Amino acid sequence: MQHATETIRHSLAPATQGYVLGVDIGGTNLRLALASRKGRIVSRLCTTTVGTRNPEDVLRQIVDGADIMLQEQGLGRQHLRCIGAGAPGITDVDNGVVVATSYLFGWKDVPLARLLEEALHVPAAIDNDVNLATLAEGWAGTAKGETDFVFLAVGTGIGAGIMLRGALLRGKDWLAGEIGYMVVPGTSEAPDAPGIPGALERVSGGEGIRTVWGEHCSARGMKQSPEVTTAEIFELARNGDEFSQSIVEQCATPLAYAIHNMALVLNVPLVVMGGSVGTNPMYLSAVRAALQRRSHRSTPVLGASGLDRDAQLIGAVRLAMSKLADRQR
Amino acid sequence: MQHATETIRHSLAPATQGYVLGVDIGGTNLRLALASRKGRIVSRLCTTTVGTRNPEDVLRQIVDGADIMLQEQGLGRQHLRCIGAGAPGITDVDNGVVVATSYLFGWKDVPLARLLEEALHVPAAIDNDVNLATLAEGWAGTAKGETDFVFLAVGTGIGAGIMLRGALLRGKDWLAGEIGYMVVPGTSEAPDAPGIPGALERVSGGEGIRTVWGEHCSARGMKQSPEVTTAEIFELARNGDEFSQSIVEQCATPLAYAIHNMALVLNVPLVVMGGSVGTNPMYLSAVRAALQRRSHRSTPVLGASGLDRDAQLIGAVRLAMSKLADRQR
Incomplete structure (x- = not known):
């Protein structure tokens, strides 16, 4: 009981703050990070996108990954507050749409922000991978x-x-x-x-x-x-x-x-x-x-x-933090 | 008497609105425009800067030109509200300083905005000639x-x-x-x-x-x-x-x-x-x-x-209008 109580205490404290999810959709890897709303990364996960590049598959991998990381931290879906995601291509950040990616990836007009919001029931923002790395360099690089x-x-x-x-x-x-x-x-x-x-x-x-x-x-x-x-x-x-x-x-x-x-x-x-x-x-x-x-x-x-290959992922976390701050302003 | 009264009436009405001065300092010509605060140019003047390129001479030409144009319109110095001026070179618009011009013109760290303000006792803003032309193209071009x-x-x-x-x-x-x-x-x-x-x-x-x-x-x-x-x-x-x-x-x-x-x-x-x-x-x-x-x-x-060669001058008028509007906000 002592242990259980402590676990509850531990996860209740940060729960009031909430967490954000950073997503870096790359040509070969999908990287995820769970971070406090102040940007401290508490969990990471990396899977491959080779062979599973269509939006539905990638979305499922993101949802599964988020659940795994939350669970590891003794948290539930209700502790997730916002998502920031990056894709390798042209992104319409106003409408949250991946307009086009390279021919390798093959996405076209994918409403990524809406798909993420529907899947995880929290606000989501997207940008392209280079812009996310730029955000990260200016924030922590x-x-x-x-x-x-x-x-x-x-x-x-x-x-x-x-x-x-x-x-x-x-x-x-x-x-x-x-x-x-x-x-x-x-x-x-x-x-x-x-x-x-x-x-x-x-x-x-x-x-x-x-x-x-x-x-x-x-x-x-x-x-x-x-x-x-x-x-x-x-x-x-x-x-x-x-x-x-x-x-x-x-x-x-x-x-x-x-x-x-x-x-x-x-x-x-x-x-x-x-x-x-x-x-x-x-x-x-x-x-x-x-x-x-x-x-x-x-x-x-x-x-x-x-920041090396972490730049995009850190930028995704930063994007989620900004989106969350904007909504609560 | 009738004529004189009419003149007074005529110049009193616009006087409540005030006028702005646009100045285009070029490599060969100095162009001036007197305009209403809404940007309607009421008078123009063009003189040469060849042989009189040092800041004191140019300043004197500007002051003389402003007086001539005001007089022509039956206006006095008190009707002038703001100046916008452009020079061909690198300008520090925050501090109103012409940092450097081409070797032909030879200006270096000339506090043009301050000099204009001291000479004509109204606020002045400066920018380089290309930026002024850009302002003009976006406003009226x-x-x-x-x-x-x-x-x-x-x-x-x-x-x-x-x-x-x-x-x-x-x-x-x-x-x-x-x-x-x-x-x-x-x-x-x-x-x-x-x-x-x-x-x-x-x-x-x-x-x-x-x-x-x-x-x-x-x-x-x-x-x-x-x-x-x-x-x-x-x-x-x-x-x-x-x-x-x-x-x-x-x-x-x-x-x-x-x-x-x-x-x-x-x-x-x-x-x-x-x-x-x-x-x-x-x-x-x-x-x-x-x-x-x-x-x-x-x-x-x-x-x-x-706008052809008027672009810079129109931009200077536009700059003066913006400066005036900012100050009265």
Whole structure:
């Protein structure tokens, strides 16, 4: 009885405060976090989305995951107050709709916020994954306390989250920050085609770096491993392989030009590089060096994300906290 | 007596409303406008700034001009309520200071708002000329009623005024929109040097177009007139001269890339081209064609300024009206 009473006491105290759920729907993983309304994460859960990418399946996984985490904490559904969720694509945050995701994921006009609200009976807010990472960087990351900065997600693709005067810039069609399609010296001038990555991504994104590496191998008649990863190219460069170093520099330069161009438009003091490719120290320093060669009075400080792959999930928690605070204002 | 009485009556009625002064300090001309507080311009004045570019001389010209216009309307200094002024350079609008202008004009840290307030004993607000033209376009021009658009000033140099959610984006160091320094395919990758126009301006600005024209003439061993103007090149192209047409296209393409890049960052629905070069129909249509070749879901509509060289002056009047309204709120 003593134990039971204590458990009740323990869960009654936070229950008056309530909890929020952060959801990061990714191309391969679904990550969930249960957090206090002040943002302290008390439980996490990660499952795969491979093979279960349709909205109904993902929704079921979210509901099941939320129940598991609540149960683990001795809490019930009634303790959940709000949800923040991110999806990899174009999101209409006003209407809570995922307008489109990459062809891999295949979502189109999914009313994610409404689906979450109907499933869990609490308010839900959504945004795209890059914007959520941007929220997280400004709240708890490298850009903590900054009202004006850009978060640059560099993985397979390249996208930017733009924070101006403390608010995310979204753009007319929710497309602000799609800089993977920039044209700069070193990118192709060929028009973009549907379903094909943008001109900048094709050179400076993770897949682009592999492609450029492969092309140079072929051109030199070099034997190449078709299985080489971007991480391995960076590792070769770090170990002094001059060929790999030249590839890294060649791919970093267009990205530096894109940052230069973006900074001319926005004049933000800080750009935070994130994503699996963007946070690689070899790549970061190559981009930084190229940016310095371009030096202009608008040139921003180039930092690295410290939140790593947690950025989106932390941002989702932050989004839920803001939504809850707004509703109780 | 009858006449005199009528004059008094006439000037007493508007006097209760008061007037605002718009000031456009340009590289060659100083333009002034006296307007009702609702923005109806009742008098204009234009003088030269050549040879009288130091702040004291310009200030004296402004004061003299204001007095002349007031007098013409049968008004006195007491009828002036507010001043809005623009200068060609970097302006700190919070502190009313012209931080720097081009080397031609040579101003550095001039407290223009304070100087105007001391000289005319009414509140004054300042901004840079491109931002003022942007205000004007959104108030009475091609972007009327739009809360999100870019005004692109293309004259000798190239600069952008960025309106987001109905407010001008200024940037950390008042440098937002300096896109004349963008690097895109077709611009030099050489670092920018102090006092030298930016990479984009050197190809796509008025002086740049002349330079490219001259370089191609030399390369082809053609005899060229060193006195050819950008307007003449456009005219030649319009009259079917294929060489000039190819130059116009070559210079328009980098500008279209810069607009494409900027639109990817901001996702604004409308870009308004202004300035003596930017409003030339030949150039505008060449830029538009190049932009369409780049087509992306972010591609904005490309319009032409209808305010022409009045844009800055009208924007200065608008700035004065806003300042006055803010103070009386």
